[in-house]
Amino acid sequence: MTVKVKICGIRDEVGLDAACAAGADWVGFVFFSRSPRHVTALQAAPLVRRLPPGGPRAIGLFVRPTDDEIRHVLDTIALDGVQIYDTPARAAAIRARFGVPAWLAAGIATRADLPQSCTVDGLVIESRPPAGAQRPGGNAQVFDWSLTEGWQAPAPWMLAGGLRPDNVCEAVARSGARAVDVSSGVETAPGIKSPALIREFVRAARSP
Numbered sequence: 001m002t003v004k005v006k007i008c009g010i011r012d013e014v015g016l017d018a019a020c021a022a023g024a025d026w027v028g029f030v031f032f033s034r035s036p037r038h039v040t041a042l043q044a045a046p047l048v049r050r051l052p053p054g055g056p057r058a059i060g061l062f063v064r065p066t067d068d069e070i071r072h073v074l075d076t077i078a079l080d081g082v083q084i085y086d087t088p089a090r091a092a093a094i095r096a097r098f099g100v101p102a103w104l105a106a107g108i109a110t111r112a113d114l115p116q117s118c119t120v121d122g123l124v125i126e127s128r129p130p131a132g133a134q135r136p137g138g139n140a141q142v143f144d145w146s147l148t149e150g151w152q153a154p155a156p157w158m159l160a161g162g163l164r165p166d167n168v169c170e171a172v173a174r175s176g177a178r179a180v181d182v183s184s185g186v187e188t189a190p191g192i193k194s195p196a197l198i199r200e201f202v203r204a205a206r207s208p
Ligand SMILES: O=C(O)c1ccccc1N[C@@H]1O[C@H](COP(=O)(O)O)[C@@H](O)[C@H]1O
Pocket: 008, 009, 028, 030, 032, 035, 036, 037, 061, 063, 085, 124, 126, 135, 136, 137, 138, 139, 140, 141, 160, 161, 162, 163, 181, 182, 183, 184, 185
């Protein structure tokens, strides 16, 4: 089965076109003002419109969002899904209120952190942010991929956190992930996507 890939933190046409050309399954737009990858709904709108038919799906990333924030974005852009950093109950409420597929991000440090039940459409399994981090994800931090071995995932899930072209193949093999998500690992500086790294990442994720 082909490993699915999400390229997150798209801010411009260069990153978007590279993700499309590489065959990414999803592209992510970060609606969190403290991120170096932050975009407004107005900035993301032309990028989402530029996505080719049959190309990557557009995912909006939100950190503890209010309903008004989500409504504003969804009124401006046709998103295919949202990635939520909040409690499972809040993510489920967002899914129910807005009728948009919702993935909940779960920070993992030990096996006990792996969700055993799920009321949303999917899970983004990533490392717990380091102490003092300014954001709950996008910290280029890996966790012990063997923690997911034998885990009976309650929903589709993707692996995230510190993935790069040179470690994603091992990460997939060790974790058993069928989908991966990357932001920092395909950048030359925070918020600056590299077409070459995006291409390499997608190829490496899908290499046997
Ligand atoms: O990318 C960000 O700035 C960000 C901010 C707030 C929450 C999540 C964020 N990024 C997501 O975190 C994971 C892992 O990212 P990385 O590859 O380690 O940089 C991924 O889902 C990013 O989209």
